[in-house]
Amino acid sequence: MQGEVRSIRDAWSSLPSPGEVGIGLERFTGQRMERILAIVGAIGSTALGIQALLGAVTRLIRLDGPHLAIMLLVFLPLLWMIIACVTGRWVKQACGTFAVAYALSLMLWPAVVDRSIQEPAAQPWIFFLVNICVVAAMLAFPVRLQFAWALGVPLVYGYVRLAQGDFAQGFWITTGFDVSFTIILGMVIVSLAWMFRQVATGVDDARDMAVETYAGAAAASASEEERVAMAALMHDSVLAALIAAERASSDRERTLAVAMAREALTRLANTEASIAQEGSDEPVNRAQIVAELRRTLSEQGADAVVEERGVSAEIPGKAARAMVLAARQAIGNALIHAGGRGLHVVAESADADRLTLTVQDTGPGFDPDAIGEDRLGIRASIIARMAAVAGSSRITSDDRGTVVELSWEPS
Incomplete structure (x- = not known):
């Protein structure tokens, strides 16, 4: 028995790591x-x-x-x-x-x-x-x-x-x-x-x-398969949530239907996120959120600041995580479509358990209603993500710029 265990251990140790495969080829x-x-x-x-x-x-x-x-x-x-x-x-x-x-x-x-x-x-x-x-x-x-x-x-x-x-x-x-x-x-x-x-x-x-071209084609194929699978999953999740909401006859059943709907929205919001972590229910201080946003601006090379207004606040970890991801998406949109012109981020708290994040720029603006249904940058990464944690989002845009306002308060 010990000989078999030793053989298995030796065979396992001889397997190349992912970083070693293909080196020198x-x-x-x-x-x-x-x-x-x-x-x-x-x-x-x-x-x-x-x-x-x-x-x-x-x-x-x-x-x-x-x-x-x-x-x-x-x-x-x-x-x-x-x-x-x-x-x-x-x-x-x-x-x-x-x-x-x-x-x-x-x-x-x-x-x-x-x-x-x-x-x-x-x-x-x-x-x-x-x-x-x-x-x-x-x-x-x-x-x-x-x-x-x-x-x-x-x-x-x-x-x-x-x-x-x-x-x-x-x-x-x-x-x-x-x-x-x-x-x-x-x-x-x-x-x-x-x-x-x-x-x-x-x-x-x-x-x-040729390998690079094949890898790109394989990645595109995998992304399309994942999109189809996600669409099927979302269809089932939304359909189940609608059926549960229609048949709900008590407060408990309505609460369950709302939870199912939030889960479906969370999955949709995290479809394109690199790290699909929702966070925990542990409270997160506003200073941590501001630090995360400042780090995002630094990584993106944006010449912008994060201004703090009002009192210090703490919100649940899931809500904080959703607000940070949604704000990141808004910052990325401002850098891509507005060139980062007039980019300014404000973190404001009127009470100790409420938080509002505002991302604004002075770019050419856009028409939110004209965005295609397949573009999930705003619908999924901002609106659906905030809705999944019972938050709210408001986007206003014209030729003077764009303002994305993300808010969360206890229900």
Whole structure:
């Protein structure tokens, strides 16, 4: 039994969290392309590296300190680069190290090579790794540095090779051919890698756009299904409330019918709310409501204030919650349709158990009767929400602005 419990616990702990699902998939093609380039680079580096190593060993006349240092400076970073490209770890660091180490080895080559050996037609072993250095730069550096390495490293090799032959005429022809060949091949390598990466980026961007489009369509479909389900629920709730009201013959039955109607209105009012919390019956001070409205204005970036008038008041939590949500909707409407012009919010209490919130602006105004029935911003989020807690709402609007007045008092 304990083994089964442990197995279930291990399986549960292995489930990915919602935030972990899909991480890294948005650049899938780009990552695959980088992996392919690294594998191809490892294969080419291994082949030419073995050829260079054999050339270095077979042509080595004496193994002194400088020669050994140059070989270690070249072949150790090359070995690390090959291992990193095969395993897919520390690729940029290993390739960058080899690219710099090889360039440094080229610069030190005239001080190490034996100039008494004049063989213009035979390239030294370090020549076989010129384009491998370009491949390393392609895997490690930005595009500009890649082209700089593809052009600069062959030119450095050419200068070093000519310096080895004391700039004799016999070295110019073979060195010119070697330099032009390595420059052309290096430019082709960098250009192809850039093109493949651009194609991979385009595929990833197209995938992201397709996923985003699908997500939007799925959200719209879910919203429409939710709207249909809510419409059916509201139809049943309202129908049940009307039947209960029609058949009510006692005070208790009438109270029950009123409660059913308020529940239906509350569900309708909270249809588009992000947090469908009605609040509790615990009293809420006016200062808390004002603080919430000020926080709303700050989050919306509105240049407006919340003015307090009258005495301090406390109202039930459900009523406070409904008034705050309705006032938020009114503030949002003022910011969207009036541009926030003349936005002013007033919290006024004539008695300790009554509260009135007024949201006014100096926008162009609108005709409340001309609003479509499918627009729930005013009907559901303001009027129905206040009615659900036995409150009242009054909206007046003309060309001088709009005033939304939300009131609650004990019945």
